Structures are given as C-alpha cells and as structure tokens.
Amino acid sequence: MGYAVVLGEALVDLLDAEYDGQPVYRQAIGGGPLNVAVAVARLGGDVQFVGSLGDDALAERIRAFLAEAGVGLAGAVTVPAPTALAVATFAGPEPDFRFYGEPRSYALLTAEDLSVSLIEGAQVLYCGSIVLLDPPVLAAARRAWSIAGALRVFDPNVRTRLLDGPGALAALREVVAEFAASAHLVKLSTADAAVLYPGEPVEGVAAYLRELGAGTVVVTLGADGALVAAADDVVRVPAPKVAAVDATGAGDSVMGALIAELLASGEPVDPVGWHDRVAFALRVGGLVCESPGGATSMPTRAALSTRFPS
Structure with a gap:
C-alpha cells in the first residue's frame, strides 16, 4: 500500500463553548486538509501533510x-508567522467560521517549497480548500497536480467569508473547474455547490463536473447521505442515523475515508464499488458528528466497527 499526500491548511479552531456559566472558546487543531490527513491516518493509511x-x-x-x-510532516515548512485562527460559532451543528491572522500562516507555502520526489511517489494526491484562494499556495497546488503520477482528489471546501471582492467567486469557480477537469475524484458538499453554482440541483452540478473531466463526483447531502456520480450512474447513498452534536470535520472525514479506501484497494472498477466506498465514508462522517471537534473526533476502523457493527 502506498501513501497519500494532503496539501492544504493547518490552523487552530476556536470553538464557541461555555465554562462555569461564562462564554469561552475551546481550542482545537483544525483546517479542512489537516482533518483529512488525520482521518486517513486514523483509518490506517500512510499520509503526509504538505x-x-x-x-x-x-x-x-x-x-x-x-x-x-501518525501523519508525516516531511512536506511541511515553517514560516515566520503566528498560527492562523478560525473562530467558530454555532447555530445548530454546522459551524460558522471567521478567520484571523496576518500574514496567514497556512497561506505561505510556495511552489519552490514542494518536495518533488514526495509528490511523485504518492499513490493519492489531495488538493483543495481555502489555500487555493492564496496565489502562492495555488501555484504550489498547481505544480503538485501537474507532477503527480497519482490518483488526484479534489475538494473545494468553500468558505464564503474568505471570498473578497466581486470577482472572487468567479475566480474560485475557474480554479474549481481547472482542478476538477483532471481529478479522479471530486468531493463537495451541498453548501459548496450552492455557493459555486447557485440554483443548480446537485445532480446538475455533478453532471457538469463530470463533463469537465472529473472521473467520479461525490456530493455530500448532510443527514440525507450523498449523491454519487460514477460513469453514467447517478445514485443517492443514504447516511446512517446518528445523534449529531457537531458537524465540524464531518465532510473532511468523508474525504479522508475515501482516500484511505483508495490507498487500501485502489480506484473502484465500477459504480457499485464507489457506492460501497461512499457508504463506508458516510459511516465515518456520522461517527464524527457524534463528537465535538474536528480532527480530534476522527475515528479508527475499530471504533467504526463498534459503532456500526453490521
């Protein structure tokens, strides 16, 4: 079994909470790609964070x-900046993030910082999330994408509060199209789809991304599961019933679970194989929703078997 490279941001989440009757912020290590990397490692995959x-x-x-x-740091670089913070408040299980820190510690990776041999040797390469809004990291992601001999997976992980100016959304749309066009797998949420392609049903979004060139598209639908578009087959895979307390990192855990399965078994040869993989990933996401926090709640396969014995 080979290894995965996850390229993206790591930061610290400050989660709205209460202590002794007073409002406080609970510190949690996070960042969508970091969550993905931890999910891969907890599920037994070999993974490097870049x-x-x-x-x-x-x-x-x-x-x-x-x-x-168990996440490798061979491709991580240290930069002269304080660690960026993402302050999360809740109105239900879905967090609302606002980002703080200048310069942004996660946005200073450059194309020259990449270890070419690390990227070339990967079985799976993940790119995506908010780092693609920053030109230096976007250049690094483009370089990694171009030299990877691996399965390429992409997740836009849109954060609307970081879309600055009237042209920002159109620019992000172009970046999404660029990466999706040569991705083996694109995973996005209904929230991502609604921002990128307003008014378009998820089936239409999946069809569009596949027309661009994406091999398989998975759209997570929250408690309703996920839509899977593989080959000419489009189905909805149901999610398990869970008692959700915090959805932070749930989508990232789905991505991480799909990467872990790609490492373990390669790319599915037919749509049914993708359905099974997505059903597994939705169980991982469901279990994450039952615990507070993002990266800290990523489960092991043993915990998953205990929670969903069937």
Whole structure:
C-alpha cells in the first residue's frame, strides 16, 4: 500500500463553548486538509501533510498532534508567522467560521517549497480548500497536480467569508473547474455547490463536473447521505442515523475515508464499488458528528466497527 499526500491548511479552531456559566472558546487543531490527513491516518493509511506552519507555540502543538496521529510532516515548512485562527460559532451543528491572522500562516507555502520526489511517489494526491484562494499556495497546488503520477482528489471546501471582492467567486469557480477537469475524484458538499453554482440541483452540478473531466463526483447531502456520480450512474447513498452534536470535520472525514479506501484497494472498477466506498465514508462522517471537534473526533476502523457493527 502506498501513501497519500494532503496539501492544504493547518490552523487552530476556536470553538464557541461555555465554562462555569461564562462564554469561552475551546481550542482545537483544525483546517479542512489537516482533518483529512488525520482521518486517513486514523483509518490506517500512510499520509503526509504538505503545507506551511507558523513559528509559534500553537504551530508546535499542531506538529505534535499530527505526529501523534501518525501523519508525516516531511512536506511541511515553517514560516515566520503566528498560527492562523478560525473562530467558530454555532447555530445548530454546522459551524460558522471567521478567520484571523496576518500574514496567514497556512497561506505561505510556495511552489519552490514542494518536495518533488514526495509528490511523485504518492499513490493519492489531495488538493483543495481555502489555500487555493492564496496565489502562492495555488501555484504550489498547481505544480503538485501537474507532477503527480497519482490518483488526484479534489475538494473545494468553500468558505464564503474568505471570498473578497466581486470577482472572487468567479475566480474560485475557474480554479474549481481547472482542478476538477483532471481529478479522479471530486468531493463537495451541498453548501459548496450552492455557493459555486447557485440554483443548480446537485445532480446538475455533478453532471457538469463530470463533463469537465472529473472521473467520479461525490456530493455530500448532510443527514440525507450523498449523491454519487460514477460513469453514467447517478445514485443517492443514504447516511446512517446518528445523534449529531457537531458537524465540524464531518465532510473532511468523508474525504479522508475515501482516500484511505483508495490507498487500501485502489480506484473502484465500477459504480457499485464507489457506492460501497461512499457508504463506508458516510459511516465515518456520522461517527464524527457524534463528537465535538474536528480532527480530534476522527475515528479508527475499530471504533467504526463498534459503532456500526453490521
């Protein structure tokens, strides 16, 4: 079994909470791609995180957390910046993020920072999320995408609060189309689809991305499961019933589970194989929703079997 490379951001989430009757923020290590990498590792996959980390105590905690989770840091670089923060507030299980920090510690990876041999040797390459809004990291992601001999997976993971200016959404749409056109797998949420392609049904979004060249498209639908478009087959895969308390990282865990399965068994040869993979990934996401936090709630296969014995 080979390894995966996950290129993207790592930061610290401050989650709205309460202590002794007073509002507080609970610190949690996060960032969508970091969550993906941890999910892969917890499910038994070999994974390397590629991104820029700050030079402060929070960055050291991120490094220690990733190392303990079994995520490699051979492609991570240290930059002279404080660790970026994402402050999350809740109106239900879905978090609303606002980002703080200048310069953004996660946005300073450059194309020259990439380890070409690390990218070339990967079985799976993940790119996506908010780093694609920053030109230096976008250039690094483009370079990695172009030299990868691997299965390429993409997740736009849109954060509307970071879309700055009237042309930002159109520019992001172009980047999404660029990466999707040569992706073996694109995973996005209904929220991502609604921002990128307003008014378009998810079936239409999946069809469009496949027309661009994406091999398989998975659109997560929250409690309703996921839509899977593989070959000419489009189906909805139901999600397990869970008692959701915090959806932070749930979509990332689905992505991580799909990558872990690609590492373990390669690309499915038919749509039915994708349906089974997505059903597995939705169980992972469901279990994540039953615990607070993102990366810290990523489960092992043993925990998954205990929670969903059938």
